Amino acid sequence: MAMEQCVVGLERHNLAELEVVERLAAKLGAEAFEAEVSLLSRLHKVNPECVIKSIRRFVHPSLIGMSVEPFLVLQRLADELVEREPALLKRPSFRCRNDHATALPLELWFAIVRHARAHYDPAESDAAFLVARLREGFTSEQAFHALIASKRSD
Incomplete structure (x- = not known):
């Protein structure tokens, strides 16, 4: 099996993962979020042959992608990983990172x-x-219906 076949993109079944990462980034702010994921990255042993998580930036409602601020943080994180392990650049996912796509080891994701x-x-x-x-x-019932309505409008 070719090494680059081990790439997993963001798909509909990953929306819960994407949402929770986005919410944490929004809750903490970009600077604190970057500090947190940087710490997680330093604890992560980089394997240049690992499965890769391909992450796209949100550019259109019909495509699954991450909002700009957390995407930029993960993009810088990918740059740090390449500095730590230059062999990652043998992987097209890491070589072809750009303004609309980045990559992380799946285990780090x-x-x-x-x-x-x-x-x-x-x-x-x-x-x-x-x-x-x-x-x-x-009332409790009205509050519950308001909660449902707010979730439908999100």
């Missing part, structure tokens, strides 16, 4: 996703939303 999930709990924001509606005088 999973580490970032796990970290994001540990720091962002969607149930917590749902509970905060419900409590806020109850304080506004909504």
Whole structure:
């Protein structure tokens, strides 16, 4: 099997992973998000033959991609990985990075996703939303329906 066949792109089934990473980046801000993923990267042993996660920048609603700020952070992270392990440049995914696509080792992507999930709990924001509606005088049922409506509009 050719080495570059070991590339996994962002697809519809990855939307939950993408969303949790995006939310963490938004919650922390670009600078703090970059510090966190940089730390995760330093803990990651780079294998030049690893499976690659190809990450595209969001450019059109019909395509799955990451918003600009977290994408730029991951793009800089990929540059750091190449500095640490220049053999990654033998991989087309790392050689052909540009303004619209970057790449990370799949295991590092999973580490970032796990970290994001540990720091962002969607149930917590749902509970905060419900409590806020109850304080506004909504009944429990009205608050629940408002939560559903807000999720449909997102």
